[in-house]
Amino acid sequence: MGVPTVCPLCKHRMGDLQPSCPRCNGDLGALVHVVDAANRKFNEGLGWARQERWRLAAEAFSAALALNPTDEEAADFLDRVRTAGDRNRVVAGEI
Numbered sequence: 001m002g003v004p005t006v007c008p009l010c011k012h013r014m015g016d017l018q019p020s021c022p023r024c025n026g027d028l029g030a031l032v033h034v035v036d037a038a039n040r041k042f043n044e045g046l047g048w049a050r051q052e053r054w055r056l057a058a059e060a061f062s063a064a065l066a067l068n069p070t071d072e073e074a075a076d077f078l079d080r081v082r083t084a085g086d087r088n089r090v091v092a093g094e095i
């Protein structure tokens with residue numbers, strides 16, 4: 001999944017997110033925690049999607065996206081599980 005690679009303090013481009021910025025030495029620990037949380041939510045969403053639990057998957061991907069708005073993969077999966085969920089309701093006659 002997409003990980004922010006720009007230091008929010010000095011805008012330095014990093015290869016990978018690190019606990020501190022190699023240029024300005026700023027503490028990026030909190031950002032690392034947020035991205036970790038986003039990754040956990042993203043993986044949770046994948047798990048629900050595999051079980052075709054579309055609403056739970058959409059909630060998890062939404063949370064991942066809220067934590068990491070630059071994550072295009074989470075946005076893409078959120079679209080897909082929402083579409084899948086809508087189709088299921090049509091099939092089940094709920095709409």
Ligand SMILES: [Zn+2]
Pocket residue numbers: 007008009010011012021022023024025026
């Ligand atoms: Zn920096």
